[in-house]
Every structure is written in C-alpha cells, then in structure tokens.
Amino acid sequence: MGCKTTCPYCGVGCGVDATINGNGLDPVRGDPDHPANTGRLCVKGSALHETLGSQGRLTRPRIQGRDTDWDQAIQYLGTELTRLRDERGGDSIAFYLSGQLLTEDYYVANKFAKGFIGTPHVDTNSRLCMSSAVAAHKRAFGEDAVPGCYEDLELADLVVLAGANPAWNHPILYQRMQKAGAERPERRMVVIDPRRTASREQADLHLALRPGTDTILWNGLLVWLADSGAWDHAWVEAHCSSPEAALEAARESAPNPETVAERCDLAVADVQTFYEWFATTPRTTSFWSQGLNQSRSGTDRANAIINCHLATGRIGRPGATPFSVTGQPNAMGGREVGGLANQLAAHMDYDTPGAREALAHFWQAPALPEEPGHKAVALFEAIERGDIQCVWIMATNPLVSLPDPERARHALAQCPLVIVSDCVADTDTLALADVALPAMGWAEKDGTVTNSERCISRQRGLIPAVGEARPDWWIISAVARAMGFNAAFDYAGPAAIFREHALVSTLSGDPKQQFNLGALATLSDRDYDAMTPIQWPVTPEHPRGRERLFQDGVFATPDGHACFIPIHPKGPARGPTVTTPLRVTSGRIRDQWHTMTRTGRAARLLQHLCEPFIEAHPDDLAAHDLADGDLAWLSNGQGRYLGRTRASDGMRPGEVFVPIHWNHQFTTNGLASALFPRVIDPLSGQPETKHATAALLPFNARWHARLLGGQPEQWPEGLYWARVPMEQTTCWHLAGNSPIPDWPGTARQWLGGEPDSEMRDPRAGRYRAAWYHGDQLQAVLLVEPGNDFPGLDWLDSLFQAQPLDDGTRRRVLAGRDSDQPDPGPIICSCYQVGERRIEEALAEGCDSVSDLGKELGCGTNCGSCVPELRQLVEQSLPEPSGDG
Numbered sequence: 033m034g035c036k037t038t039c040p041y042c043g044v045g046c047g048v049d050a051t052i053n054g055n056g057l058d059p060v061r062g063d064p065d066h067p068a069n070t071g072r073l074c075v076k077g078s079a080l081h082e083t084l085g086s087q088g089r090l091t092r093p094r095i096q097g098r099d100t101d102w103d104q105a106i107q108y109l110g111t112e113l114t115r116l117r118d119e120r121g122g123d124s125i126a127f128y129l130s131g132q133l134l135t136e137d138y139y140v141a142n143k144f145a146k147g148f149i150g151t152p153h154v155d156t157n158s159r160l161c162m163s164s165a166v167a168a169h170k171r172a173f174g175e176d177a178v179p180g181c182y183e184d185l186e187l188a189d190l191v192v193l194a195g196a197n198p199a200w201n202h203p204i205l206y207q208r209m210q211k212a213g214a215e216r217p218e219r220r221m222v223v224i225d226p227r228r229t230a231s232r233e234q235a236d237l238h239l240a241l242r243p244g245t246d247t248i249l250w251n252g253l254l255v256w257l258a259d260s261g262a263w264d265h266a267w268v269e270a271h272c273s274s275p276e277a278a279l280e281a282a283r284e285s286a287p288n289p290e291t292v293a294e295r296c297d298l299a300v301a302d303v304q305t306f307y308e309w310f311a312t313t314p315r316t317t318s319f320w321s322q323g324l325n326q327s328r329s330g331t332d333r334a335n336a337i338i339n340c341h342l343a344t345g346r347i348g349r350p351g352a353t354p355f356s357v358t359g360q361p362n363a364m365g366g367r368e369v370g371g372l373a374n375q376l377a378a379h380m381d382y383d384t385p386g387a388r389e390a391l392a393h394f395w396q397a398p399a400l401p402e403e404p405g406h407k408a409v410a411l412f413e414a415i416e417r418g419d420i421q422c423v424w425i426m427a428t429n430p431l432v433s434l435p436d437p438e439r440a441r442h443a444l445a446q447c448p449l450v451i452v453s454d455c456v457a458d459t460d461t462l463a464l465a466d467v468a469l470p471a472m473g474w475a476e477k478d479g480t481v482t483n484s485e486r487c488i489s490r491q492r493g494l495i496p497a498v499g500e501a502r503p504d505w506w507i508i509s510a511v512a513r514a515m516g517f518n519a520a521f522d523y524a525g526p527a528a529i530f531r532e533h534a535l536v537s538t539l540s541g542d543p544k545q546q547f548n549l550g551a552l553a554t555l556s557d558r559d560y561d562a563m564t565p566i567q568w569p570v571t572p573e574h575p576r577g578r579e580r581l582f583q584d585g586v587f588a589t590p591d592g593h594a595c596f597i598p599i600h601p602k603g604p605a606r607g608p609t610v611t612t613p614l615r616v617t618s619g620r621i622r623d624q625w626h627t628m629t630r631t632g633r634a635a636r637l638l639q640h641l642c643e644p645f646i647e648a649h650p651d652d653l654a655a656h657d658l659a660d661g662d663l664a665w666l667s668n669g670q671g672r673y674l675g676r677t678r679a680s681d682g683m684r685p686g687e688v689f690v691p692i693h694w695n696h697q698f699t700t701n702g703l704a705s706a707l708f709p710r711v712i713d714p715l716s717g718q719p720e721t722k723h724a725t726a727a728l729l730p731f732n733a734r735w736h737a738r739l740l741g742g743q744p745e746q747w748p749e750g751l752y753w754a755r756v757p758m759e760q761t762t763c764w765h766l767a768g769n770s771p772i773p774d775w776p777g778t779a780r781q782w783l784g785g786e787p788d789s790e791m792r793d794p795r796a797g798r799y800r801a802a803w804y805h806g807d808q809l810q811a812v813l814l815v816e817p818g819n820d821f822p823g824l825d826w827l828d829s830l831f832q833a834q835p836l837d838d839g840t841r842r843r844v845l846a847g848r849d850s851d852q853p854d855p856g857p858i859i860c861s862c863y864q865v866g867e868r869r870i871e872e873a874l875a876e877g878c879d880s881v882s883d884l885g886k887e888l889g890c891g892t893n894c895g896s897c898v899p900e901l902r903q904l905v906e907q908s909l910p911e912p913s914g915d916g
C-alpha cells in the first residue's frame with residue numbers, strides 16, 4: 033500500500049511516497065504532490081528504507097542498564113520526579129529537547145515541563161542550530177517568522193548563499209535553484225563561504241572571506257546601498273525604525289569596499305561586484321545557515337543581512353526576502369510550540385503581556401514559571417553545579433553535539449537522574465543514562481513537522497514499532513499521569529494534541545502575531561489523518577495558509593515597524609592558545625546526518641566518506657610534513673581530534689575543516705566538538721561551533737589494517753580505529769603509531785583463534801589472514817605498511833552466507849577478485865559509481881555530466897553528486913589555450 037509521509041532529515045521537509053512491505057518499506061520515492069520536492073529526494077532521503085529494521089534499536093526501557101517494562105519505568109519516573117519536585121523544587125528538573133521531535137511530542141514536553149513540573153529549564157538542540165536566526169527575526173520583525181518561501185529561491189534574479197552549503201545540506205532546495213538557473217541563465221548566484229564547497233560549483237561569484245568577518249561585509253553593503261541610490265527611502269520611512277543608527281554603525285566599520293576587502297581578506301573588485309549586483313537586483317534572496325548562526329555574533333550577522341533587505345524593501349515580495357533556512361526536520365515546529373528556554377509557548381514569551389496568565393488558565397497549569405530558564409550550554413553548566421538534579425534528554429545526542437563535550441559528560445556523570453529517550457540502543461549520551469526509554473522512529477511514529485518555509489506536513493506511522501518503542505508524546509504523557517496530572521495528559525492521539533496546539537496559537541490575541549493555526553483547531557481525526565501540506569498562518573482569513581509574510585509592510589512589533597539594528601562587528605573568540613595554530617571550522621558532509629545514528633546504518637551512505645577527516649590546504653599539510661590521506665591530530669588546550677587529512681586547495685591556507693558526524697560509536701577520537709570551546713552569542717545563547725584554533729600534529733602511523741567480519745573484545749590503547757558498516761559485514765579501518773612486531777600472534781589474539789589461511793611478509797610490513805567456518809568466510813585481516821588497500825566491496829560480498837569455492841578462497845588474501853576492476857572511491861552512492869570508472873568514461877570521450885549519466889547512470893537518481901561530477905568533468909577538460 034502506498035502512503036505519503038515526510039523525510040525525517042533536513043529542514044527542506046520533502047514529501048516521501050512509501051510502500052509498505054511486511055514490516056519494512058520498499059525503496060522510497062519522492063512524493064510528486066509535495067510542494068517542497070515535487071517528486072525528488074536526495075541521497076539521504078532515498079536511502080531511508082535502508083535505515084529501518086530492528087538491528088541496533090533500543091527495544092525496551094532500561095533502568096540502570098537493566099531491561100524493564102513500561103509500567104515499572106513509568107512508575108519509577110513518576111515517583112522520582114514527584115520526589116525531586118517536592119524536595120528540591122520544579123526547577124531542579126530540566127528538559128533537553130530536539131528539532132527532531134514531532135510537533136505533538138514537543139508540545140506535550142513543553143506543557144509538561146513548564147506548566148506542570150514548573151521548570152523554566154526547557155531547552156533544545158535547536159539552540160545550537162538556529163537560535164541566532166530566531167533572535168534576529170525577533171529583533172527585526174518583532175516575531176520569529178521566516179518571511180519567504182522556497183519559490184523565492186527560484187524567482188530570485190540574485191541568490192546569495194551566506195555560510196550555507198545547500199548542495200550537501202539542503203540538496204533538494206539546491207537542485208531547485210540549479211534548475212531555475214538553467215532556465216534563466218541571466219540569474220546569478222553568490223556564495224559567501226571561507227571554503228570552496230560543492231555549492232560553489234555553480235556560483236557566479238565566490239567570496240572566500242576570512243572566517244567571522246561577515247558582519248563587515250554586510251555592513252559595507254548597507255553603506256553601498258545608501259550611497260548608490262538603491263536605498264528605498266519611501267518604504268523605509270513608512271515601515272521601519274532607526275535606519276540612521278544602523279547606517280552610522282555600518283559606516284564606522286565598513287566605510288568603503290576597500291576597507292571591507294582588507295578586513296575580510298577579499299579582492300576589492302569582488303566586493304564591488306557583489307555590492308553592485310545586490311544594489312541593482314530587486315529580486316534578491318539571501319539564504320543563510322550555520323556559517324552565520326554558529327558564532328558569538330550570530331544574531332548580529334543575521335541582522336546585518338536583514339538590514340540590507342529592509343533598506344531595499346526586499347521582504348515579503350516574490351523572489352525578494354532574507355531567508356534563514358532551518359536544519360532539522362522540525363526545528364520550526366519546536367519554535368512554534370515555544371520549546372526554547374526563553375519562550376513560553378506558541379510564539380509567546382515570558383514578557384508577552386498577558387501571555388502567562390492566558391496560558392496558565394488554558395492549560396489549567398498548577399505551576400507556570402515566571403522567568404526564562406537556562407539555554408543549552410548554561411543548562412549543562414547548571415547540571416554540573418548540581419543546581420539541576422535531573423535532566424530528560426529527548427531525540428538529541430549532546431555528548432557529541434555540544435561544544436566541549438567532556439564537560440557535558442562530566443555534568444551528566446554526576447547528575448543523579450539522567451533520562452534519555454532515543455530510538456537506538458547505543459549512543460555516546462545513552463552510555464550515561466540512568467533511565468533509557470525506547471522511542472518510536474521514523475515510519476513508526478505519527479504527527480507533524482514544519483519545514484523551513486513554514487509548511488506543516490504529516491509524518492505517518494507506516495510500520496509496526498520495533499520492540500516496545502512508544503511515541504515520545506505517549507511516554508511523556510504516561511509519566512505526567514503517573515505524577516497525578518491525569519486530565520491534562522489524557523490524549524487519545526496526536527490529532528488531539530495538534531488541535532490543542534492550534535488553539536494555543538490563538539491565545540496571545542495579538543492580530544499582528546503571524547504564527548496562528550486557529551483554522552486548524554477543529555480538524556477532525558480524519559482530517560488530521562488526511563492532512564496535506566499547508567503553510568502557516570492558517571486562519572479564517574487565510575484558510576489555505578500563506579506563502580509570504582509582511583507583504584503589507586506591517587510587522588509584529590508594537591508600532592508595526594521593522595527594526596534596523598546597528599551592527600558593531602566582533603570577530604570570533606580567540607580559542608585556547610596553542611603553538612602554530614590553525615583555525616578550525618566544522619560542518620557537514622553530503623551523506624551523513626549528525627551523529628550517524630541512522631545514516632551510519634546504511635552502507636551506501638558510508639561509501640562517499642567513511643572516516644573522520646581533516647580537510648586542509650596542501651601548503652599547510654606540506655608545512656606539517658603531512659601527505660594527503662595521512663592520519664593526524666588536531667589538538668588544543670581543551671581536546672583533540674584524530675582524522676585522515678584531505679588535501680583541498682578549496683581551503684584557505686591556515687584553516688582546516690572537520691566533519692561533525694563521527695563519535696565514539698564510530699571511531700577512537702573523532703569528536704569535532706571536542707575542539708570547540710563553550711563560547712556563546714550573548715543574545716541568542718548559540719555556541720560558536722564554527723570557530724576554534726588547534727595545532728595540527730602527525731599521528732605517524734607505522735602500520736595500517738582492514739579487518740572485516742570480526743573484532744576483538746577491546747581495541748588496544750593508542751590504536752586508531754574507524755568502524756565502517758558495509759553491505760554484508762563491518763569493516764574496521766585500523767592504524768597504529770608503534771610497530772606490531774608479531775602480527776600472527778596479534779591476529780590470533782584479536783580474533784580468538786587460528787586463521788585458516790595466512791600470508792606473512794614481516795620484512796615488507798605486510799600480513800594477511802582469513803578465518804572460515806566450514807566453507808563460509810568469518811573474518812579477514814589485511815595489514816599494510818601504507819594505507820593502500822584495494823576496494824573492499826568484493827571481499828564484503830563474500831560474507832553473504834555462501835559457500836566459497838577454492839578459486840575464490842585463494843583470492844581472499846589478495847583482497848580482490850582479479851576479474852573485477854577496482855571502481856575507486858564511490859562518488860554516486862545511488863548507482864555505486866566510483867571515481868575511477870568516471871575518469872575512464874571521461875577519458876573515453878564523455879564530456880558532460882549528462883553524458884556520464886547516460887553512460888554510467890551516475891547523478892541521474894537523487895542528483896546529490898552532480899556538483900562533484902561537474903568538478904570531475906571540468907578537471908578532465910583541456911585547459912583553455914588563452915588565445916581564443
């Protein structure tokens with residue numbers, strides 16, 4: 033049976049067509065009727081069905097590591113939370129939520145925490161994600177509302193991507209932009225990112241600015257707009273306040289393009305080109321994400337962008353808007369229910385007149401707090417101090433994602449009661465849980481999410497839950513009832529919760545408040561089940577929702593005017609002092625999602641990049657005596673990170689990039705956040721996880737190995753390992769910096785038995801062994817002096833339970849089937865096309881991405897690899913001769 037649901041990864045919020053197949057799903061497809069993606073899916077979305085199944089899932093509640101049942105777990109939590117509240121006060125209990133909860137889960141958690149336990153300490157991983165954009169929206173518009181919609185990215189004649197890499201992180205939006213560009217070649221794209229990313233491929237201009245100088249660049253633009261006649265004086269006068277102060281501040285830091293160019297380390301001509309294009313293109317959309325938000329001046333950076341849009345009246349108009357894109361599937365829903373420490377509920381803050389009283393009355397809440405609570409980083413500090421005695425963590429993995437995770441670990445280790453609700457059995461955070469609660473995952477749970485353009489879509493429960501897993505709203509409600517709050521948490525299902533949430537959205541009574549779901553408050557269960565995507569506000573006036581906000585120039589501030597904000601630039605904080613420091617930034621890769629709890633299960637998604645890495649300019653590697661692919665440490669006074677170097681001349685010299693995904697489940701020392709200090713934006717509380725400093729040091733690997741099919745009880749100290757799930761088995765990538773003189777002995781010790789075949793070449797530093805069970809392969813170990821191994825897909829395929837003939841067995845120690853050419857690193861995950869095959873096809877005459885697609889299939893499914901294919905095509909084309 034075919035069903036429509038929504039992708040649980042990024043904030044694009046694509047519709048998915050899923051067909052149920054027993055307890056799983058057939059390969060999923062994009063929903064042609066969903067407005068976000070009209071049938072397309074990126075590589076992560078199209079691998080969704082491969083991440084299901086019971087393997088690795090948390091299936092039963094656990095108390096102190098011991099399995100228990102729901103009755104016991106709920107009774108235990110009801111008793112403990114009641115005791116804590118009575119003895120230490122409601123504010124000794126904290127909640128740390130996530131933009132990956134459904135709106136219904138989020139709503140119930142917020143209501144329970146603030147209204148019934150009476151704690152203000154409710155924050156979320158969205159603090160690490162878009163809280164700077166939220167704060168900027170509030171300062172400028174009086175409300176956290178994204179004015180534009182996805183169509184604006186297509187209608188725009190100029191798209192500015194600032195601190196965002198949508199080719200990898202919002203792929204379907206990027207594809208929509210690309211398509212619009214192909215249809216209207218006069219349309220332009222500017223990318224502002226210190227790194228050359230996949231999103232830069234199609235850009236007409238790349239401003240690889242010095243990290244952290246964005247406010248100077250945008251201040252300079254504001255000055256240019258004023259001086260070039262592009263300033264829309266009539267509109268600004270009618271609809272905005274305090275433009276003068278903002279312009280004055282801009283002139284101080286960025287009086288002219290020359291100063292900007294110098295401070296941002298850019299060419300003057302490039303700065304001028306950007307300014308000229310912006311000034312003369314009425315349909316301009318500026319799209320920003322974590323490169324701006326994750327900074328101690330993230331809020332200022334966002335307001336610096338919004339200032340320029342206000343100055344030109346480019347807001348709420350087709351193709352013209354500032355556009356903060358959200359990262360998580362329901363970051364927006366969390367903002368709607370008010371699940372942040374500084375919010376109360378439904379876009380009402382603690383200081384919104386009358387809001388507290390209205391909400392307390394509506395909820396019949398016994399204990400609504402009076403003041404905002406701790407934001408994420410401060411929340412964990414309060415736990416460490418012992419002010420907070422219990423924290424309930426839902427749908428986030430803070431021991432990987434918070435800056436300075438060692439401190440957070442320390443906090444949790446000494447917190448008397450740590451409750452973690454998650455879908456999977458093992459995460460870095462779950463390892464410290466006193467109580468672990470199995471939550472339903474995607475395709476099991478039911479509810480709504482809101483994407484980056486305010487569009488609410490249904491996620492639908494399609495398959496039976498694994499084990500005893502329950503919806504998050506169910507778990508919270510059951511604990512609330514165990515504390516005696518029966519009537520307030522007696523929900524029949526998500527539809528009832530959604531209706532209540534929709535009603536709360538009308539409580540403020542402020543006609544200028546944009547967030548309003550009033551017209552959805554009477555949805556029947558059946559309507560809710562059948563709900564199709566709709567953009568808020570949904571009111572009697574706009575029963576079908578609204579694409580754009582603030583079209584009339586009336587904002588949600590008390591006087592209805594939008595506010596210019598004077599911006600005084602502030603560079604990134606100085607990191608811990610280290611000798612010969614490099615600047616470190618962190619971000620995402622195309623095929624992984626955050627801490628890999630789901631994408632790390634799909635072998636196909638680990639083929640593009642399978643180990644933690646350090647991307648650096650070749651000159652920096654050379655200066656540190658490192659070659660591409662060597663293992664190296666990044667180290668500063670706070671923490672260290674071990675990964676493989678990747679040389680890229682797309683990095684600015686002196687700067688390195690590390691991916692955020694790897695953690696203790698997948699590698700030895702691959703926590704990027706270990707390098708980032710707890711520096712926050714004082715306005716938003718968002719941590720500065722794009723800027724750190726560290727020294728680069730060689731690991732000096734003396735041997736390298738691959739082990740498939742087996743693993744020792746524990747890896748010896750000092751060894752590097754990375755776990756790489758493959759189609760049939762698991763491959764361990766290993767290396768050590770002290771020689772292992774006795775490989776045969778080590779191999780027997782690791783695998784606990786005699787190998788069935790063995791090849792020793794101690795002089796060359798080479799060793800190979802294989803273990804069989806009857807005629808089936810059990811494990812293979814390959815040791816080399818350098819990190820040179822054949823592609824291992826063929827070896828992996830032998831682990832499919834199948835008898836192996838003698839010929840095959842003989843080739844096992846070679847690691848390769850001599851008949852099959854090695855495809856090289858996989859570029860196209862959908863069709864498994866490797867770099868070597870692409871290069872061969874290019875050498876044989878293919879000269880475009882579409883040619884490659886016809887020949888090899890690559891790039892023709894989800895399209896996520898097209899930017900890389902284009903790069904390979906460009907590299908293969910002859911250099912222009914210069915005389916034509």
Ligand SMILES: Nc1nc2c(c(=O)[nH]1)N[C@H]1C(S)=C(S)[C@@H](COP(=O)(O)OP(=O)(O)OC[C@H]3O[C@@H](n4cnc5c(=O)[nH]c(N)nc54)[C@H](O)[C@@H]3O)O[C@H]1N2
Binds near residue numbers: 195202
């Ligand atoms: N594949 C994949 N997609 C994802 C996610 C994922 O985990 N994997 N996560 C989702 C989530 S939650 C989020 S929040 C989004 C994030 O989406 P993005 O914001 O696009 O992701 P990042 O890679 O974190 O950072 C974007 C860029 O900021 C740049 N940058 C660093 N410092 C600066 C600076 O000072 N100025 C400027 N202008 N740029 C800078 C980095 O070089 C990087 O290329 O992605 C979402 N989509």
Ligand SMILES: Nc1nc2c(c(=O)[nH]1)N[C@H]1C(S)=C(S)[C@@H](COP(=O)(O)OP(=O)(O)OC[C@H]3O[C@@H](n4cnc5c(=O)[nH]c(N)nc54)[C@H](O)[C@@H]3O)O[C@H]1N2
Binds near residue numbers: 454
């Ligand atoms: N250095 C550095 N740090 C960063 C960032 C960065 O760019 N650099 N980015 C930051 C950003 S933008 C973000 S969004 C965070 C992301 O960081 P996290 O939120 O910590 O990462 P996830 O892996 O998405 O964690 C989600 C967890 O919820 C579980 N889960 C999934 N669905 C459900 C569900 O329905 N219910 C329950 N109960 N659990 C579920 C998953 O198994 C997983 O363990 O990282 C932040 N940290």
Ligand code: SF4
Binds near residue numbers: 074
């Ligand atoms: S762009 Fe990809 S990850 Fe994001 S919602 Fe769409 S399919 Fe999912």
Ligand SMILES: [Mo]
Binds near residue numbers: 160161359360
């Ligand atoms: Mo995020």
